[in-house]
Structures are given as C-alpha cells and as structure tokens.
Amino acid sequence: RSALPIFTQEDVTGHRTLEDGVWVTYKGGVYDITEFVAMHPGGDKILLAAGGALEPFWSLYAVHNQEHVLEILSEYKVGELSAEDLKKQQSVTTSDPYSSDPVRHPALRVNSLKPFNAEPPPEILSDSYITPSAIFFKRNHLPVPQVDPGSYRLYIEGLPGGVLTLSLEDLKTKFPKHTVTATLQCAGNRRSEMNKVKQVKGLNWGIAAISNATWSGAKLRDVLLAAGYGPDVAKWARHVQFEGLDKDVSGTTYGASIPLNKAVSEEGDVLLAYEMNGEDLPADHGFPVRVVVPGTVGARNVKWLGKVTVSAEESGSHWQQNDYKGFSPGTDWDTVDFKSAPAIQELPIQSAITAPADGGVVERSSGEVTVKGYAWSGGGREVVRVDVSLDGGKTWQVAQLKDGENEAPPPPGRAWAWKLWEVQAPLPPEAQELEIICKAVDDSYNMQPDSVPPIWNLRGVLSNAWHRVKVKITE
Ligand code: HEM
Numbered sequence: 037r038s039a040l041p042i043f044t045q046e047d048v049t050g051h052r053t054l055e056d057g058v059w060v061t062y063k064g065g066v067y068d069i070t071e072f073v074a075m076h077p078g079g080d081k082i083l084l085a086a087g088g089a090l091e092p093f094w095s096l097y098a099v100h101n102q103e104h105v106l107e108i109l110s111e112y113k114v115g116e117l118s119a120e121d122l123k124k125q126q127s128v129t130t131s132d133p134y135s136s137d138p139v140r141h142p143a144l145r146v147n148s149l150k151p152f153n154a155e156p157p158p159e160i161l162s163d164s165y166i167t168p169s170a171i172f173f174k175r176n177h178l179p180v181p182q183v184d185p186g187s188y189r190l191y192i193e194g195l196p197g198g199v200l201t202l203s204l205e206d207l208k209t210k211f212p213k214h215t216v217t218a219t220l221q222c223a224g225n226r227r228s229e230m231n232k233v234k235q236v237k238g239l240n241w242g243i244a245a246i247s248n249a250t251w252s253g254a255k256l257r258d259v260l261l262a263a264g265y266g267p268d269v270a271k272w273a274r275h276v277q278f279e280g281l282d283k284d285v286s287g288t289t290y291g292a293s294i295p296l297n298k299a300v301s302e303e304g305d306v307l308l309a310y311e312m313n314g315e316d317l318p319a320d321h322g323f324p325v326r327v328v329v330p331g332t333v334g335a336r337n338v339k340w341l342g343k344v345t346v347s348a349e350e351s352g353s354h355w356q357q358n359d360y361k362g363f364s365p366g367t368d369w370d371t372v373d374f375k376s377a378p379a380i381q382e383l384p385i386q387s388a389i390t391a392p393a394d395g396g397v398v399e400r401s402s403g404e405v406t407v408k409g410y411a412w413s414g415g416g417r418e419v420v421r422v423d424v425s426l427d428g429g430k431t432w433q434v435a436q437l438k439d440g441e442n443e444a445p446p447p448p449g450r451a452w453a454w455k456l457w458e459v460q461a462p463l464p465p466e467a468q469e470l471e472i473i474c475k476a477v478d479d480s481y482n483m484q485p486d487s488v489p490p491i492w493n494l495r496g497v498l499s500n501a502w503h504r505v506k507v508k509i510t511e
Pocket residue numbers: 060069072076077078079081082083084085090093094097099100102104105108109
C-alpha cells in the first residue's frame with residue numbers, strides 16, 4: 037500500500053467548499069481537487085461531487101472514462117479512504133439508479149438518457165393513427181421503478197370508508213374494462229421553437245412529444261364509487277391526487293392532481309389503465325397501472341400509480357406547484373411567482389407539420405407536394421379544420437382530416453384523440469422555396485396563435501403557434 041494517509045468518509049465530507057478545500061473520492065483514493073476546480077472543462081458542475089464520490093457523476097458524464105482524465109486526477113491524490121468507508125460507499129456508488137431502465141427502440145430521438153426522454157421521428161408519427169408503444173414519446177422525470185405485478189397494491193385514500201386497497205387482479209376483475217383512444221401530449225411539446233426566440237428552461241422537445249394510443253383499464257369513477265365516493269364527499273372534495281412509485285434519491289415520488297369533477301364525471305373517461313394498445317403497459321409507460329386523463333396535459337397522467345387521494349387540496353408535488361404552469365412573456369426567473377398561475381390541465385389547440393421536414397427538399401419534377409401532420413385539442417374539443425398554406429400565409433387550403441379507421445366518430449365533448457391530416461397540392465410554378473404553415477381550429481373555434489413571441493414563457497410550455505417549415509424546390 038502507498039504511504040499516503042488514510043481518511044474517513046467524514047474527513048472527506050468536511051471538505052466541500054473552496055474555502056475548506058474540495059475533496060472527492062474515486063475507487064478508494066482521496067483527492068484534493070481545490071486547485072483544479074477553476075480549470076475544469078465542465079465548469080463548476082464539478083462541485084456537485086464535493087465531499088463525496090466521483091463515480092455516480094462520471095457514470096452520468098461518460099466523457100470522463102478516458103486515460104487523460106485519470107492522469108489529471110492522479111496529480112491531486114492526498115490519501116486513501118478507510119477500508120470500512122470504501123465498502124459502505126461501494127454499495128451505493130456501484131448501483132446506477134437507471135441501471136434497471138428498460139431497453140428502448142433505437143429509432144427514438146433521445147432528449148435525455150437519464151432520466152429517459154425521447155420522441156419518435158415526426159415522419160413516422162404521422163404514418164399511423166395509433167402510435168406503436170415502442171416509439172410512443174417517453175417522458176420520465178426519474179428512474180423507471182420495477183414493480184412486481186403480483187405484490188402490487190393500489191391505495192385509494194381520503195374517502196369516508198377508509199383506505200381501499202386493490203391488487204392488479206382486483207382492478208382487472210372487480211371493475212368493468214373500458215377502452216379509450218386518447219392522445220397524450222407533454223406541456224413541453226415544441227419547446228425548441230420557443231427556445232429559438234429566447235432561451236427557456238427544459239428539455240428541448242421537437243414537434244413529437246405527442247402520441248396516440250388505445251388505453252384499457254378500470255374507470256377511476258367506478259373505483260372511487262367503490263371506495264365510498266358520494267354526494268357528501270362532493271361537498272368538500274375538489275381534487276384527486278395521484279402518486280407514482282418512481283422516487284428521487286431523497287425518496288420523493290412523482291405526483292400530480294386533477295379536478296375532482298373530471299375524475300368522477302361519467303363523461304370524463306379517466307382510466308386507471310393497465311393496457312396500452314392491447315398489451316400490458318410497457319415499463320416506460322407505467323407498468324402495471326397508470327392514470328390516463330384524456331384531454332389533459334401529459335404531466336397529470338401519472339405512471340406507476342401507487343396511490344389515489346381524494347382531497348380538498350391540489351397535489352403538493354413540485355410538478356403540480358412549481359412546474360407545468362404558464363406565464364406572461366414578460367415574466368422572468370427573478371419575478372416569477374409560481375403561486376400566481378394555475379396548474380396546466382386541459383391543453384390548448386395544437387397542430388404541426390410532420391412531413392416534409394423543415395429544411396427538406398421537394399423535386400420540381402414531382403409537380404406536387406404532400407403535406408402531412410397532426411392536430412389535437414385538449415378538454416375533449418374536436419379538431420374541425422386544419423388550414424394549410426404553401427406561401428407563408430398568403431393563401432390557404434383546407435386539409436383532409438382523418439380519424440382512425442375503426443374509430444366511431446367521438447361523442448360531442450369527448451374527442452380525446454388527435455386527427456392526422458393531409459394536403460396534396462400542385463407546386464406553385466415560380467417558387468424556389470415553400471414556407472408551409474399549418475393551423476388548426478377546434479369545435480369551440482379556438483385557433484392557434486400565429487407566432488411564438490406573444491406566447492413565449494420562461495418554462496417553454498404551451499408552445500402552439502402556427503407551425504412553419506421551409507423546403508427548397510430542386511430542379
Ligand atoms: C469534462 C475532468 C469531475 C462534469 C471534463 C473534461 C475533463 C474533466 C478533463 C474534458 C474531457 C474531454 O472532453 O476529453 C474532470 C476531473 C474531475 C471531474 C479531473 C474530478 C476531479 C466532474 C464532475 C462533474 C463533471 C463531478 C459533474 C458533476 C463534466 C462535464 C464535462 C466535463 C459536464 C463536459 C463538458 C463539455 O462537454 O463541454 N471533465 N471532471 N466533471 N466534466 Fe469533468
């Protein structure tokens with residue numbers, strides 16, 4: 037062994053600032069990296085590891101798995117970690133919280149790996165009314181929890197009858213099975229267009245943080261009735277809270293809530309879903325049970341559902357209180373007051389062009405162009421029209437809307453699924469370039485705003501301006 041001194045974890049933890057010195061550990065060595073902090077190519081992120089182990093960070097930022105990085109580190113070695121503390125550490129640092137995440141389809145465009153966030157290529161999205169589960173967009177805030185379906189229990193709380201506990205089997209056999217085709221959209225869909233106007237905080241989603249699936253499960257309404265929901269409860273209760281089984285390092289779970297009325301309404305179609313597209317829910321989409329709240333922002337469709345609570349209050353979760361809210365373009369991070377804005381529930385009218393892709397080309401010889409896209413509105417409002425322009429908005433034509441092939445037309449107020457649409461148009465003879473635009477209209481005559489700046493917000497949510505793509509015409 038080297039002649040370097042032995043330190044305890046406590047010694048290392050005592051060095052967490054530039055004043056006291058910055059110490060870290062790596063594979064049982066103790067390093068005083070105080071002098072290196074200012075030289076670090078990755079900036080002051082390095083201070084996150086101060087007083088602790090480098091391994092968890094380096095497994096996240098794989099750029100460090102190189103010889104020259106280890107050489108730099110070795111210059112700063114001051115000692116060894118005591119054998120006892122090293123052993124304790126190894127049980128923590130060798131376990132990557134994301135190591136049991138499922139395998140994903142390589143076609144997905146990854147926005148962040150840990151946690152996993154990805155969207156399908158847009159041109160694939162519009163090729164099928166029902167999005168295959170493997171390429172359905174995935175939005176996780178935390179590692180995917182592994183839930184054993186046999187011992188899974190769902191707790192329904194806050195009702196006069198006390199806690200109702202249901203197994204997966206109970207959910208499948210004690211309540212009628214309902215199937216709903218519903219589109220899910222993340223509040224951050226199309227955030228990248230807001231980012232171009234002025235920087236926003238959040239994952240840089242393109243136009244495909246939206247997908248459509250059939251969901252089957254018990255109606256939340258039926259389960260709440262079985263748990264004792266009735267007119268007396270309606271007098272005081274206002275919200276239904278959901279808690280996921282996915283946890284952060286401090287044990288905090290993902291959570292959200294929806295208005296009570298949506299949850300108990302016969303027409304709300306809120307499901308405790310155990311199937312997606314006719315199969316068990318995939319791990320990424322909430323196995324074994326997730327909430328599906330048709331017409332409502334993705335964030336309230338809680339996956340890996342552990343608990344349902346009927347309450348006078350909204351969920352206290354970070355994602356209900358301090359995220360997923362809209363603000364004025366004039367509000368910045370110094371002035372924002374999250375309490376001043378309501379949590380996003382129903383989403384506004386939305387549409388986007390999936391083909392041709394922005395920056396693509398069309399050949400003059402083809403004589404025409406086919407434009408495709410999706411359109412959807414929140415709250416069960418049906419898309420009734422999509423207007424498409426090939427000349428930057430000077431002239432417009434109406435796109436052909438398509439429901440699913442085996443889908444009956446939705447009852448009024450319950451249009452939960454998107455419409456795919458298509459326009460085939462001759463190429464304008466003189467044009468060298470097309471600026472293609474789409475905009476949708478729902479049955480309340482809500483329309484999309486024409487540009488991003490008036491709806492820009494610091495969090496980059498609710499990005500639903502007219503979608504514009506430019507394509508070149510090649511001779
Ligand atoms: C990049 C060294 C700790 C985050 C780098 C690079 C080096 C380095 C040499 C450039 C690698 C290359 O491009 O070839 C070190 C050393 C560390 C340390 C010696 C510990 C003593 C950390 C920690 C974090 C971190 C704890 C995060 C919590 C990053 C990031 C980059 C980076 C994000 C990439 C920056 C970019 O892509 O522009 N580090 N690092 N590093 N480091 Fe570290």
